[in-house]
Amino acid sequence: MTTGVSARAARRMRFRSRSAAVIVALLAVTLGAVYLGTEAALVLLSQPPLVSAPFGLLDAADADPLVSGGAAAVLALIGVVCLVCAVTPGRFRRRFIADERATIVVDDDVLASSISRSVAIEAKVARSQVRTSLGRRRAEVRVTPTTGFDVSDEPVRQVGEQLLARGGVTPPVKTRAVIERSGVIA
Amino acid sequence: MSAGAPARLDPEATAMPGRSVISSRAYEQLIRAVAGEALGVGRRESAVRVSDAGGRLAIAITGPAGGDGQPVVELVESARATITERTVALTGAAVGEVSIHITDIRFREGRTR
Numbered sequence: 248m249t250t251g252v253s254a255r256a257a258r259r260m261r262f263r264s265r266s267a268a269v270i271v272a273l274l275a276v277t278l279g280a281v282y283l284g285t286e287a288a289l290v291l292l293s294q295p296p297l298v299s300a301p302f303g304l305l306d307a308a309d310a311d312p313l314v315s316g317g318a319a320a321v322l323a324l325i326g327v328v329c330l331v332c333a334v335t336p337g338r339f340r341r342r343f344i345a346d347e348r349a350t351i352v353v354d355d356d357v358l359a360s361s362i363s364r365s366v367a368i369e370a371k372v373a374r375s376q377v378r379t380s381l382g383r384r385r386a387e388v389r390v391t392p393t394t395g396f397d398v399s400d401e402p403v404r405q406v407g408e409q410l411l412a413r414g415g416v417t418p419p420v421k422t423r424a425v426i427e428r429s430g431v432i433a
Numbered sequence: 434m435s436a437g438a439p440a441r442l443d444p445e446a447t448a449m450p451g452r453s454v455i456s457s458r459a460y461e462q463l464i465r466a467v468a469g470e471a472l473g474v475g476r477r478e479s480a481v482r483v484s485d486a487g488g489r490l491a492i493a494i495t496g497p498a499g500g501d502g503q504p505v506v507e508l509v510e511s512a513r514a515t516i517t518e519r520t521v522a523l524t525g526a527a528v529g530e531v532s533i534h535i536t537d538i539r540f541r542e543g544r545t546r
Binding site: 368371372373393394395396397427428429430431432433 | 526
C-alpha cells in the first residue's frame with residue numbers, strides 16, 4: 248500500500264471536495280453581514296435605510312404568518328442542505344488500486360466493464376450478454392447464456408473475484424454471479 | 434492491475450481464443466433440411482423458426498409430411514425425436530422443445546424408385 252502523499256492524492260480523487268459548498272456558504276454569510284452592517288450604520292446615523300431596516304423586516308414577518316412561515320421554510324431548507332453537504336461522505340464511484348509506484352484510482356464503471364469483458368471471454372458469450380453492476384462492496388455479474396449452451400456460475404464468479412483480487416481494489420468487492428434463465432440466439 | 438491478458442480461470446483450458454456463434458438463420462436452414470428428411474419430404478419444404486425456451490432451443494416446424502402408409506402421428510413423433518437428436522449432434526446446442534405443425538400430406542402413389 249502507499250503512504251503519505253500518494254494515499255492523500257488517492258483519497259482526494261475518491262471523495263468529493265467540499266470547497267464549493269464552503270464557498271457558497273461563506274459568500275451567503277458575507278452578504279448577510281454586509282447588509283446588517285450597512286443598515287445598522289444607517290440607523291445609527293438616522294439615515295433612511297438603503298433597502299429596508301432589519302427591524303422593519305422583522306415587524307413585517309411578525310405581521311404576516313405567510314411571510315414568517317416562508318422564511319422559516321427557506322432557512323430550514325438551507326440548514327438541511329448544509330447538513331447533508333457536511334455529513335455525507337461525498338464519495339465518487341471510484342476505487343483505489345494498490346501499486347508500488349503509482350497512485351491508481353479507477354472509476355467503478357471502468358472496473359465493471361472490465362469484469363464484463365473478462366467474464367464474456369471466459370463464458371464464451373458476446374460482450375453484450377454480460378452486465379456487471381458494482382456496488383460499494385458487492386459486484387453482481389449477470390450473464391445471459393447463448394441459447395443451447397449452458398454457462399455455469401462458479402467460473403464466472405471466480406473470474407470476477409480474480410480480476411478484483413489481482414487489482415487489489417480498495418474498498419474490496421465480493422462478486423456474485425447470476426446466470427439468467429432464458430438465453431439469446433446470436 | 435497488471436498488464437496482459439484478462440483474468441482467466443485456467444489458461445490451458447481455453448487455449449484457443451475467440452468463440453463460435455451460430456445464427457438463428459443457420460439453425461433454421463439446418464433444421465429445415467433435417468426436418469424434411471425426417472418427415473419424408475424435400476429438404477426445403479418445411480418452414481422452421483427457432484427461439485429460446487429457458488436457455489434451450491425451441492424449434493417450431495411448419496410443413497408437409499410424406500404419406501407413405503405410416504400413421505401421421507407416429508411419423509411426427511419419430512420425426513420429433515430424430516430432429517432433436519440430429520440437431521444436438523450437428524450443432525452442439527441443447528434442444529428444449531420441438532413442435533411440428535403438419536399442414537399437408539404428400540402422397541407418393543404412382544411413383545416408383
